[in-house]
Amino acid sequence: MKTINSRKSIRKYQSKEVDKELLNRLLEDSERTQTMGNLQLYSVIVTRDDEQKRKLAPVHFNQPMVVQAPVVLTFCADFHRTSVWAENRKATPGYDNFLSFLNAASDCLLYCQTFCNLAEEEGLGICYLGTTIYSSKAIIDILHLPRLVMPIATLTLGWPDENPPQTDRLPLSAFVHQETYPVITSRNIDEWYAEKEKLPESIRFCEINNKETLAQIFTDIRYTAKDNIAISTDLLDALKQQGFL
Numbered sequence: 001m002k003t004i005n006s007r008k009s010i011r012k013y014q015s016k017e018v019d020k021e022l023l024n025r026l027l028e029d030s031e032r033t034q035t036m037g038n039l040q041l042y043s044v045i046v047t048r049d050d051e052q053k054r055k056l057a058p059v060h061f062n063q064p065m066v067v068q069a070p071v072v073l074t075f076c077a078d079f080h081r082t083s084v085w086a087e088n089r090k091a092t093p094g095y096d097n098f099l100s101f102l103n104a105a106s107d108c109l110l111y112c113q114t115f116c117n118l119a120e121e122e123g124l125g126i127c128y129l130g131t132t133i134y135s136s137k138a139i140i141d142i143l144h145l146p147r148l149v150m151p152i153a154t155l156t157l158g159w160p161d162e163n164p165p166q167t168d169r170l171p172l173s174a175f176v177h178q179e180t181y182p183v184i185t186s187r188n189i190d191e192w193y194a195e196k197e198k199l200p201e202s203i204r205f206c207e208i209n210n211k212e213t214l215a216q217i218f219t220d221i222r223y224t225a226k227d228n229i230a231i232s233t234d235l236l237d238a239l240k241q242q243g244f245l
Contacts, residue, residue: 004117008166010125013067013158018070023157026118033114042106042111043078043141044069055142060154065127069156074139075112077104079244095148101244108152116155118193124149125160128153134231136238147243162231163186165184 027044035041047053048071056074057066066072079100083093094100102207116126132139134152139151152239174192193214196202219225239245 004120006166007120007162007219010158010160010162010164011063011127011156013065013069013156014160014161016070016159018158019045022122023071025034026115026122029118030111030115033110035107035110036103039082039107040111041078041082041107043081043149045074045076047074048072052142056139056154056237059138060129060131061144061167063129063131065156066129069158071157073155073157074143074144074151075115075117075153075155077101077108077150077152078148080146083148096243098239098245100148101239105134105150105152106135112153119157123159124157126158129156131236136235137241140238140242145242150239150242150244168199170196184192201229 024045027226031040047056050067053067053069053072056072057063060066079095083095085234086093088193119126132151136151138147139145143151145151170192174188197214205217206212206214209221209222236245
């Protein structure tokens with residue numbers, strides 16, 4: 001059994017299938033996570049079909065594990081089901097707004113994280129794909145998501161076929177603050193980011209990309225202002241399309 005302190009993202013999987021009963025048990029056990037108003041404002045699309053995985057691959061930037069993993073799980077913020085329930089019980093739902101999206105997205109991510117922990121305890125490997133909200137419109141079309149349903153997170157899931165090293169993490173002092181948020185000084189930054197910046201892979205990233213600092217890798221290459229603005233525009237359009245704005 002794995003613990004949180006040994007976890008790592010897995011991008012290569014054995015051809016062995018993930019048993020349907022095991023997956024359903026993990027999804028059911030994950031229901032015990034926290035949820036707003038006990039409404040469970042989430043849904044999960046389970047993708048096993050190879051053709052469906054091939055459709056999803058481009059929207060996740062063609063990361064190989066989307067096609068190679070036995071299972072792909074798309075976790076969605078879902079106020080559609082609750083609204084249909086209300087309408088069928090002589091109630092008038094008012095969940096076509098941004099607050100409801102935030103509530104459902106929070107519910108969805110809480111459920112997703114609980115599932116991650118339980119799946120890894122079983123020895124399964126997962127990789128969290130941050131590309132989901134980048135390509136929300138395409139995912140909505142591929143998975144036939146109705147109004148008031150938004151894709152929030154995607155996991156590839158399977159039995160590990162690799163044992164990669166763990167990635168670095170910031171020290172606790174960088175993100176845990178007592179009572180109020182402090183003024184962050186240059187000295188703090190030097191202390192908190194020293195270990196990350198001196199890693200051989202960090203130094204190599206800077207060298208091959210001709211950048212002076214690791215921060216420039218993130219601002220100039222990985223998460224640029226131009227891309228962030230374009231993706232934000234698409235995301236807002238998707239929220240309007242799905243009825244949350």
